[in-house]
Amino acid sequence: MPRLIWLPVRGSVLLLFCILYEVNSVRQCLQRRPHTVLREQTQRSVDVKEERGRGKGRGKGKEKPKDRAAKVHFDWRDALDLEGQLTEDEIMIRDSFRTYCQEKLMPRIIMANRNEVFHREIVSEMGEMGVLGPTIKGYGCAGTSYVAYGLIAREVERVDSGYRSVMSVQSSLVMHPINAYGTEEQKHKYLPKLASGEILGCFGLTEPNHGSDPGSMETRAKYNPSSRTYTLTGSKTWITNSPVADIAVVWAKCDDGKIRGFILERGMKGLSTPKIEGKFSLRASATGMIVMDEVEVPEENLLPKVSGLGGPFGCLNNARYGIAWGALGAAEFCFHAARQYTLDRIQFGVPLARNQLMQKKMADMLTEITIGLQSCLQLGRLIDAKKAAPDMISMLKRNSCGKALDIARQARDMLGGNGIADEYHVIRHVMNLEAVNTYEGTHDIHALILGRAITGLQAFTVDK
Incomplete structure (x- = not known):
């Protein structure tokens, strides 16, 4: 198709001819079916490339084939390259904890599950690894990313969900509320010992009559102004770690109807944690109840920075x-x-x-x-x-x-x-x-x- 070119000639006849020819050619092109035009354009492109190739090859012998891109291998073990998206720190944490899980936890699990036995020393071992409350900064905690925490959970549950439940309760349901809602005194008192595995915690929310509806909980906390204590009465059930826990973060409804969190310690009068027997799931972890019969809890054990669900x-x-x-x-x-x-x-x-x-x-x-x-x-x-x-x-x-x-x-x-x-x-x-x-x-x-x-x-x- 001729191009519109300005030519230094007198008059406008030649210029007008070029314009009319150009428009007519475009109209004829558009009237043809699109795939025909595309095929012709593609063929012309191929012809030009072949001609260029023949020109380059003249006098130079046979041209070497161009290097082809390396074929990408599909690894079914990591189908979308999760590994390549992790940081070096996350990989290091994951690998070290995977080794621990496979070498220390895997040999224990069959008999622990058969006999419904929880090995308390596992908590101390996890504390030494730095995987308890790992996302918390300070107070003896590692301060990792949440991605690293997820990788830790993945590795321990690859062995057993009961072991992961123990770790999750300690990290997310006990250490997290103390860190997020507690006082500095509470953080310094409890977090370092929880992080090391020296003490074990549990979390009391679910009740015998209220599972998915915790807002209707029956556990009550009555404030005593004279002694500056709270009296807790009620029961919690299906509580991971409760039979062996040293402390419990318990949620109760106060006189004003608001739900508040309290830190209870084993040995408080009226507090008991009976084990639930005969469960056929999570048998390698200890599950029980928290029973509170007018347990006196000091005011300083209230988590002050949150109320409600x-x-x-x-x-x-x-x-x-x-x-x-x-x-x-x-x-x-x-x-x-x-x-x-x-x-x-x-x-x-x-x-x-x-x-x-x-x-x-x-x-x-x-x-x-x-x-x-x-x-x-x-x-x-x-x-x-x-x-x-x-x-x-x-x-x-x-x-x-x-x-x-x-x-x-x-x-x-x-x-x-x-x-x-x-x-x-x-x-x-x-x-x-x-x-x-x-x-x-x-x-x-x-x-x-x-x-x-x-x-x-x-x-x-x-x-x-």
Whole structure:
């Protein structure tokens, strides 16, 4: 197609001819079908490149082929390169704690689960590792990122959810409220000992008649002006660590109807912590009740910087974040166990893993775990940047726990009859994840939290 060029000639006849020819050529081009034009343009481009190539090759012999880009290898063990998104410190913390978990916790877990035994020394070992209350700065704590905390939770739950529960309660439900809502005196008194594992804590919110509805709690705290004490009466149930805990952060309703937090110490008159027997989940951790029969608590044991449900919910959100990571650690173990088992198991003359159904199940497992880990990483970065909303945590706690339970059940099925033998560990993860899917906000409660965020409508209660 000729271009419009200014020529130094007299008159405008030549210029007008060029304009008319140009417009007519454009009209003819547009009237042709687009894919025809594109094909012609592409072919012309190829012809030009070939001509240039022939020109370059004249007199120079055969041209060497251009170096091709290196093929990117898909590593199913880290399908979306989580490793490449972590800092050196986060990798170092993760690797050192993984070694501890595999060398020290894994050999204990089968017998601990069978006999329903909690090894108290584990808390001291974790304290030496610096993984208790790791995100707190000062007071003997490590001051890590929230991403590092998530990686820690993932590694310990890869072994057992009961061990992760012990760590989560100590870090998120006991140390966090003391650090966030307590006085400097309380922080200096309790946090260093909690961080080292010298003392163990528990968290009292759930009651026999009030689980998902903590605002209706019956535990009462009556203030005594003359003695400057509070008298606590009531009971809490399904409390991780309570039978062996040295202190308890307990939430009670005061005379004015406001919910406040208190630090109770073992040995206070009227305080007892009976163990719940016969549970078939989280058997490697101790679970019990907190019974308060007119327990006198000094005023200085009140957490002064918070009132209302925002206090316990702030603790729960902190713990739910760790659960989101931890549940995926359990899912990873089950996925890897199922993969190896089906590769080793020969049926009909071939490895069971050759079966299309088995490969489909493993593809689903890998996809859910990979997407879940990337989501947890992003949430951790948002928390570190102070840009995370509680609804985000609800979404991932719900997703991770639900997906992990599904993966564990599928893995158990893939192991056939061996799937119910505790030496393969998968059935233990199934039983544990049933509880993890329920505590700190059930699957359905988190759905209602998200539904409220989506619609702006409260679905927890119905107006009478």
